[in-house]
Amino acid sequence: MRLGFIGAGRMGRPMARRLAEAGHDVRVLARSEPARRSLEEEGLRAADGLAEAGADADAVLVCVFTDEQVREACLGGGLLDAMPSGSVLVVHTTGSPATAEAVAAEAAPRGIEVLDVPVSGGPHDVAAGRLTLFAGGPADAVERMRPALDAYGDPVLHVGPLGSGQRVKLLNNALFAAQLGLLADTVGLAAQWGLPEEALLRALPHGSSTSRALAGVASRGSVARFTASTAEFLGKDVAHVKKISAELGGDLGALEAGLASLAGALGSAPQAAAGPADRE
Template sequence: MRIGFVGAGRMGRPMVERLVGAGHEVRAVGRSAAARTALEGIGARAVAGAADAAEGADAVIVCVFDDAQVRDVCLGGDLPARMPRGSVAVLHTTGSPGTARAVAERAAPHGVGVVDCPVSGGPHDIAAGRLTLFAGGDADALAKARPALGAYGDPVIHAGPLGAGQSVKLVNNALFAAQIGLIADAVRLAGQMGLDEAGLLAALPHASGASRALSGVAARGSVAAFARAVHAFLAKDVEVVRAVAAELGGDLGAMDRAIGALDGVLDAGEA
């Protein structure tokens, strides 16, 4: 496939490397001369902007940091209008389902499909080809993108119509943040009982309270250290899911109260 790629950073660059390794022709945006040199070094064709990446592409993958950047690339810069008719835009950035629908509305007159496809995992999962992808959108659009997504994603889960991928990821990240908050409260309770955090974290991963969040906390050595490590991406996603829930007249319920304990850990670390 001919693939355009926007956002070749911490997550995007290993994706580009896997795509090239799978035999795809990749045009990737590099904002600086150093970034373009690095992209050329892994076999991609480096270009200066999204419009150049979209030229002749079967699919354009957008993997920027947040929802505002997706809107800037796809709506402010009108990426869909630059893409060939019959191609598909894949949005890996976690954000609002409404943004995916706005991009699809802009893309439809140009005959461009859109798949919202947030990811779960890190660069090590990309390198191993086992990144989890939650895809929302038309089945035909997803089918067009699958040869590219399969270069680094397994499983690629079709969660439902457009926006469903984002909804699944937002619920997941709210739950993940709440679990870290619950672990913070568990550590507090243990302290009241005379147990230190290190001893508790050495024991709990082997018990029925184990979870991926707990494994991450234990690996870092403390709730505070893990919270600082995940804060940059998790805080923005929690903000989005709270806003989406409020727009629908709902809230996060008990998860929000647990996330409050996580916020307390971060606030204490900044004090």
Template sequence: MNVGFVGAGRMGRPMVARLVAAGHTVCALARTDQAHTELAAIGAITATSVIEVAWAAEVVLVCVFTDEQVREICLDGPLLEELPRGALIVVHTTGSPATATAVAATARDRGIGVVDAPVSGGPHDIAAGTLTVFLGGAESDVATARAVVRAYADPVLHVGPLGAGQRVKLVNNILFAAQIGLVADAVRLGAQLGLPEPALLAALPHASSGGRAIASIAARGSVDEFRSTVGEFLRKDIAVANELTAALGADLGLLGPAVRAGVAPIVPADPIA
């Protein structure tokens, strides 16, 4: 399949590599000489503009950092005007469901489909082909998207209509941040009980309290070190989730304080004598 790619950075570049290895023809946007060299080295055709990416694409994958960048590319730029009729836009960026809806409303008049497809995982999951992708959209569009993203993703989950992928991902990230907050408080409690953080984190992943969050934190050696790795991405997504829940009048319940603890620095505790 002819695939266009916008946003070939930390997450996007290994996606491009897997797409090329799966036999797709990939035209990726390269804004710097270094990006051009790196993308060409993994077998991609490089483009210097979104127009070049769009010309012959059957599917365009958008994997930029923010919701604002998605709107800039899909609504303010020339992408929709240049894409062939019948093409599909797949938005990997985590953001507001309203953005996917806005892009789809404009794209529909040109016969272009849109699927929101936020992801869970990192570059190592992409390299292994085990990234999780939440797809939101019509059945026919999801089928086309699945044929492409399965090059680097398993499982690929159709979770509902357009926008549902973003909603699932935002709930996921709220829960993940809450879990970080619980681990941070567990570390604080451990300090009060005279337990060093490294010893506690080495033990807990093997017990009934174990899970993906605590295992990831333990691999980094401390809660604060883990936050420094995921904080930029997580804070961005939590801000979007807070805006969405406020707009809908939703209630985070017990998740609220745990999320706040998850994105805040640890306050050292006095150990019990």
């Protein structure tokens, strides 16, 4: 497939690399000469602008950090004007379903289909080809994109119409965040009982309370270190969950307490020394 790729960051660059290794013709947006040189050193083709990334593409994949960046790339920079009718725009960024819907409204008159396909995993999952992808949008468009998405996604899950991918991903992150909040409270209770956090985290992964949240915390050795490493992504996504819940009239129920506990843990966590979060 002829593919454009927008967002060659810590997640996007290894995704683009996997696509190229799978035999796809990939053009990656590079806005500066150093970025262009860096991409070309990795064997990736660079595109000077959004229009070049989208021109003659079967699909363009967008993996930037925020909703605002998605809107800037997809609605204001000439990308949709350059993409041919019959192509597909895939939004990998986790954000509001309303953003995907706004992009789709602009794309539809041009004959372009839009999928919202947020990802769950980190760069190590990209390298192993095992990112979890939650795809929202027309089923036929998801199937058309499988040759590309399969390069780094396993499983690729079609979860419903446009916007469903974002809803599932945000609920996933809400539950993950609430579990971290409950774990922070559990560690606090353990301290009151005279049990060191290190001993608790060695034991709990072998019990019935185990989870991916617990495994992540145990791998870092403390709730504080893990929350520091995930603060950038979780803080953004939890804010989206609360905003969208208010807009859709949903009740967070027991999730609210867990999210509140996590907010306290994030507020007291030290600055992460290892860079951005391990998981998206």
